[in-house]
Amino acid sequence: xxxxxxxxxxxxxxxxxxxxxxxxxxxxxxxxxxxxxxxxxxxxxxxxxxxxxxxxxxxxxxxxxxxxxxxxxxxxxxxxxxxxxxxxxxxxxxxxxxxxxxxxxxxxxxxxxxxxxxxxxxxxxxxxxxxxxxxxxxxxxxxxxxxxxxxxxxxxxxxxxxxxxxxxxxxxxxxxxxxxxxxxxxxxxxxxxxxxxxxxxxxxxxxxxxxxxxxxxxxxxxxxxxxxxxxxxxxxxxxxxxxxxxxxxxxxxxxxxxxxxxxxxxxxxxxxxxxxxxxxxxxxxxxxxxxxxxxxxxxxxxxxxxxxxxxxxxxxxxxxxxxxxxxxxxxxxxxxxxxxxxxxxxxxxxxxxxxxxxxxxxxxxxxxxxxxxxxxxxxxxxxxxxxxxxxxxxxxxxxxx
Amino acid sequence: xxxxxxxxxxxxxxxxxxxxxxxxxxxxxxxxxxxxxxxxxxxxxxxxxxxxxxxxxxxxxxxxxxxxxxxxxxxxxxxxxxxxxxxxxxxxxxxxxxxxxxxxxxxxxxxxxxxxxxxxxxxxxxxxxxxxxxxxxxxxxxxxxxxxxxxxxxxxxxxxxxxxxxxxxxxxxxxxxxxxxxxxxxxxxxxxxxxxxxxxxxxxxxxxxxxxxxxxxxxxxxxxxxxxxxxxxxxxxxxxxxxxxxxxxxxxxxxxxxxxxxxxxxxxxxxxxxxxxxxxxxxxxxxxxxxxxxxxxxxxxxxxxxxxxxxxxxxxxxxxxxxxxxxxxxxxxxxxxxxxxxx
Numbered sequence: 001x002x003x004x005x006x007x008x009x010x011x012x013x014x015x016x017x018x019x020x021x022x023x024x025x026x027x028x029x030x031x032x033x034x035x036x037x038x039x040x041x042x043x044x045x046x047x048x049x050x051x052x053x054x055x056x057x058x059x060x061x062x063x064x065x066x067x068x069x070x071x072x073x074x075x076x077x078x079x080x081x082x083x084x085x086x087x088x089x090x091x092x093x094x095x096x097x098x099x100x101x102x103x104x105x106x107x108x109x110x111x112x113x114x115x116x117x118x119x120x121x122x123x124x125x126x127x128x129x130x131x132x133x134x135x136x137x138x139x140x141x142x143x144x145x146x147x148x149x150x151x152x153x154x155x156x157x158x159x160x161x162x163x164x165x166x167x168x169x170x171x172x173x174x175x176x177x178x179x180x181x182x183x184x185x186x187x188x189x190x191x192x193x194x195x196x197x198x199x200x201x202x203x204x205x206x207x208x209x210x211x212x213x214x215x216x217x218x219x220x221x222x223x224x225x226x227x228x229x230x231x232x233x234x235x236x237x238x239x240x241x242x243x244x245x246x247x248x249x250x251x252x253x254x255x256x257x258x259x260x261x262x263x264x265x266x267x268x269x270x271x272x273x274x275x276x277x278x279x280x281x282x283x284x285x286x287x288x289x290x291x292x293x294x295x296x297x298x299x300x301x302x303x304x305x306x307x308x309x310x311x312x313x314x315x316x317x318x319x320x321x322x323x324x325x326x327x328x329x330x331x332x333x334x335x336x337x338x339x340x341x342x343x344x345x346x347x348x349x350x351x352x353x354x355x356x357x358x359x360x361x362x363x364x365x366x367x368x369x370x371x372x373x374x375x376x377x378x379x380x381x382x383x384x385x386x387x388x389x390x391x392x393x394x395x396x397x398x399x400x401x
Numbered sequence: 402x403x404x405x406x407x408x409x410x411x412x413x414x415x416x417x418x419x420x421x422x423x424x425x426x427x428x429x430x431x432x433x434x435x436x437x438x439x440x441x442x443x444x445x446x447x448x449x450x451x452x453x454x455x456x457x458x459x460x461x462x463x464x465x466x467x468x469x470x471x472x473x474x475x476x477x478x479x480x481x482x483x484x485x486x487x488x489x490x491x492x493x494x495x496x497x498x499x500x501x502x503x504x505x506x507x508x509x510x511x512x513x514x515x516x517x518x519x520x521x522x523x524x525x526x527x528x529x530x531x532x533x534x535x536x537x538x539x540x541x542x543x544x545x546x547x548x549x550x551x552x553x554x555x556x557x558x559x560x561x562x563x564x565x566x567x568x569x570x571x572x573x574x575x576x577x578x579x580x581x582x583x584x585x586x587x588x589x590x591x592x593x594x595x596x597x598x599x600x601x602x603x604x605x606x607x608x609x610x611x612x613x614x615x616x617x618x619x620x621x622x623x624x625x626x627x628x629x630x631x632x633x634x635x636x637x638x639x640x641x642x643x644x645x646x647x648x649x650x651x652x653x654x655x656x657x658x659x660x661x662x663x664x665x666x667x668x669x670x671x672x673x674x675x676x677x678x679x680x681x682x683x684x685x686x687x688x689x690x691x692x693x694x695x696x697x698x699x700x701x702x703x704x705x706x707x708x709x710x711x712x713x714x715x716x717x718x719x720x721x722x723x724x725x726x727x728x729x730x731x732x733x734x735x736x737x738x739x740x741x742x743x744x
Contacts, residue, residue: 143714353544
């Protein structure tokens, strides 16, 4: 189906199912239960899952396939947000023109930055992209204030032209009349499920771009990108110029980032310069690595993982900890709470930093690799494979040069 | 003319900070071949050494002073730092006042230890891994250090004043024959510049004139051969890592009065220092120092009103702009050695 192999079709269908069922799947605990705080089925969070999933999928096309580590992807995120808000200001609150402009603008931006940055590779490439992103951030903060509204952030004011705005049209972002921040709430037993328009809009776009990235991964183009990661010199020797391929990957991933930025503004009609700061670029790097760079699902998992735990950890406070460990003896309870205290609430970033370090050190393949290892350990696949290897590939005899 | 001299002076102190951090970064890169994204965090840790010492020194006990009354007529509670009660008023207050320079003595062992632990505990395992992995793990470490500091000291900047002696400003213009009040330069910035000049010379002298430095330089040129000669080069490189951390820490200690330390100051400096290292040339120590001062001065020139009126916003982007041009036209940097990370 859709030019995919049978296995990939199943995979895509599973992804589609999971995405569409998210509002139900992420609400496993009834409202009244003590575990309800672990529910993640509310629109704001789910939208962020989808949006940062898109961002990470795009980043993965560059980093995962070609190995070029960009530290400046947040610039495209910002460009996307600004484009969408500008379209609100000029036309009306329909998100479509804005998203189209966001993709085009971030694509052009990526073409420019990529054309220059890709002349170098390795650490120099990282620093060049970082420099460009910081430049955009600083400019957005200072000189470009007429375009970006500086520190305040860009938003829609009453005296904006909004030429397409008619009497009855909605006054918040909408997709041909479907208003983003409206939601249907369904109560089933003790559970409450929220089906938000905004989430489904993001989710459908996310599915489309996921499909595109699946196609890119399986295409000859994708194989070319992997060849660049594996051995660029050898590629040169075979007479292939890697630069057009890397540039294309860079532009595509820039467009993904622009789209994600545009969607951020589509959910909440604001755009601020801090979206372009390099810490935001760092975040997408974290997501991709944490999930597993170079794998299809990894970046999405990483994005979801980080956003979910960011949300949950920030909500936990000492009182909740005390109630969890109330079964322990008093002194021990206080001690346990004391130990956990730095990692919760505002300390979420500390947890994230530690987690990230652990993943880089022990699991370079991210959560996906961790999952595979556990799966193999359970099914005993590895042991079997090793035995096979020993039979079919005898150790090469040592030779003297 | 006076404006130009003023801008050069203004660029010097920021340039010194860049140069010191970039020097440490280059030492680490040149010896161990590791790209250390946590170096900004080390700079920040240095600043917080100054804060910590200030806090320790001003630990106080409270006594009720019957001779003084507050507005309700109750005896006034007076905080007396232990230091003052131990050493008497004059000495005690002098020690308190000089807490930032004293923090240098405190920071050196602390930072050496931090550097040593960091290298042995973490970086050691990353020599064989790709540069991207090194960047990522040190980036994670930087976040962790930053968050730990935030946990203990809070998110707000903590003012750390310089000694009273250096509070004022020097009328530099008078010394070189300008009218009064034309070129004014705060004493502490002058101190900072001189201090960094001393540190930089000390590092260079250490590498140039000691046997240890000679071995390290040889190791930078060809690690394997030095190892084959029966010298434990790893151990020396670890010590160099400690020294690089100490240099960053000292830069941070002395910078505390200029810019009140907060937990994310390291990240702000890190990005710029990387640019400095790249402009100077990866692995070149003189290049790092030169580029540090050059970019510092360039930045302060770009923030002159005359320049800004021609190209608005140039002060915000000049450093990155220069870096991009240098990287594209002279990938080796200003003074980079041939063959070091050219691709």
